[in-house]
Amino acid sequence: MIRRMSFPQRKGISSRQAHADLPGEGRYEREVSREGFFGPATHIHHKHAPTGWTRWEGDLKPRAYNLLALPIAPTSPWQAPLMLSNAHCKIRIWRCEQSMSSLVRNADGDDLLFIHKGCGELFCDYGHLHVKEGDYLLIPRSCLWRFEIIEPMTVLMIEATNEYYGLPDKGLVGQHAIFDPAILDSPEINETFIQQQDENPWQVEVKRSGGCSIIEYPYNPLDAVGWHGEVSVVRLNWRDIRPLMSHRYHLPPSAHTTFLTRRFVVCTFVPRPMESDPGALKVPFYHSNDDFDEIIFYHAGTFFSRDHIEPGMLTFHPCGFTHGPHPKAYKTGLKAAKKETDEVAVMIDTRDGMNIADGMPSVEWQGYVNSWQET
Template structure:
C-alpha cells in the first residue's frame, strides 16, 4: 500500500479550485505524481510556463508526421517502428493489400487502431468487419489476417509481455464512457466458413510468429483458421471511437486520465472524443499547463480540429517526454475562458507510458524538428 506524504498547503496567491477562477491575468501549472492519479500542486504564474526562447540537449517535445510514411508490406511485421520501451511498442502500418499469410504476436496483446480505410478481420475466433476509428484488441497468441480492397492505415500498440484491461471507473460505474456490452467480437459467420473452403483453403498457409522481436514461420498444408465454434471469456473485441461518451464537467476541466480507455502494464491508452466545452464562466476551457512528471505522453491525432494545438493535422503524432512543462499553444490559450464554438470536434489516441520511450530511426526522418518552437510562434 502506498501512503503519500500528505499535507495540503495554500501559499501566496491561489485559486479556491483547481482549473477554475484563476486570479486575473494569471495561468495555472499542475505538478503531479503518477500522471494525474497521485498528489498534485497547482502553481499560479503571471505568464505561460512555455515561454522559452532556446532549447538545447536531447530532451524536447517532438512531433512526427506519420503521413509521410508510405506503404510497407501486407504484414504487421513490416510496420514502421515509431516509439518503444520495454513495455510498449508503437508501430505505424500502411497495409497496401490483403494479407496472404497469418500473423501471431507472442510478445504481448496487440491493440490495433484503424486510422483510415476499412478491413475484414479473420482470426481464430471468426470474422469481424472493421472501419476507420475502430480499436481492436487482439489477445496475445491470436492468429489473424486482414483483407482490404484498398490500402488501410493503422496504429499498432503492443502491450509487451502484458495484457489489455479496462480501467477502474470508480464512482461513475462500469457503464460510463462506454458500456462493455458495446464490444463487438468475431463471429463464425458465412464469410468465416467460406474462407475455410475452396482454393485458398487447399493451399499452404504460413503463420509468422513474433517472439522476443524475432520472427519464426510455421507452415500448414491447410488454412488453420478452421474453428467450428468456441466458448469462453477470452476473445478479440472491437469498439469505435464514435461509441465513446467522454466524462464531462461543466464547471471543471477534467484531466486526461478521465478519458482512459484501456490499461496495461506501465502504460494507459486514452481517447479524446468530441464533448461540450465547460460552461462555467471561470472554468478553464483548454488543457491546463502541466509538468510531465513520471510519464511520457504520446498523442496520435486521428480526426477533427485539435483545439489545443497549432499546425497539427490528422495522422501526426507528438511526444512530450517526462521532464518539462507543456500545455496549450498560444492561439489556443487565447480561448482559455471563452470558446467560439460549443464543443470540441477532435478524435485522438493518447498513450501515457511510465517508462521513457525510445524513438525509431524512421520516426526521426519524418520529424518536425521545430515543434519545440511552436509555443513561441517559431
C-alpha cells in the same frame, strides 16, 4: 510498500478550486502531478506561461511527426516501422494496401490496433469481424489473424509487450459510463468465416523478441467451428464512446481512459461540449506530468489545444518539462469562442521512458519545439 507523502497545503495567492477561477488577470496554472493524472497533485500559479521558453538544447524536447510520410510497409504488420518503444510498449504505424497472404501471431504481447483509414475483413482464431475507420481492435497475445483489404488501411499499432490490456475502473460513475462493456463486439463463426477455410498450404509469421519465425501448415489453421470463454478479439469504435463532461471544471485526460495495462494507459479524446462556466478553463491546463511520457496520435478534426497539427500526425512529450496549450489556442479558450470540440485523438501515457526509432527524424517537424513562442 512506500506510502507517498500527501498533505494538502496552501501558500500565497491561489485559486480555491483547480482549473477554475484563476487568481487575477495574466495568471497561468500549472499542475504538478504524480502517477499520471491519478495521484497527488499541486497547482502552481505563475506570472508567465510555463511554456514560454526561447531556446532549447539537447534531446529532451517536444516532438511532432508526420506519420503518413513514413514508407509503406509490406503486407506483414511485423515489418511496419517502429516509431517509439520501451520494454513494455511498442508503437508502430502500418499502411496495409493489399490483403495479407499469410497469417500472423504476436508472441510478445497483446496488440491494440486503431484503424485510422480504410476498412476490411478480419479473420482470426475467434472468427470473422468487419473493421472500419475509427475502430479499436484488441488482439490477445498469440492470436492468429489476417486482414482482407476492402479499402487500403492505415493502422496505429500499440503493443503491450509482455503485458495485457484491461478496462479502467470507472469508480463513482459506474461501469456503464464512457462506454457500456456490452457494446464491445467480438468475432462471429459465420458463413464468411467458414468459407475462407480451405485445405491449401498457409504460413504463419510469429513475432517473438523482435524476430520472426515461419510456421507452415498444409491447411488453413483458422478452422474453428465454435468457441466459448472470456478471451477474445474485441472491437470498439470511437463513435460509441460517450465522454465524461463537466460544464464547470476541465476534466483531466485520465477521465478519458479507454484501455490500460500495468505500465501505460490509452485514452481517447472525442467530440464533446466545451465547459460553459465563466471561470472554468476551456483548454487543457499546463502540466508537469513527471511520471509519464505522453504520446498523442491525431485521427480527425482540429485538436483544440494545438496549432498546425493535422490528422495522421503524432506528438511526443517526454517527461521532464512542462507542456500545455499553444498560445493561440490558450487565448481562444479564454474567449470561450468555441462551444464544442471536434477532435478525435488517441493518447498513450507510458510510465517508462520511450525510445525514438532511427527512422523518425526524417518525418519530424523540426520547428515544433518553437511553436509555443509568441508571434
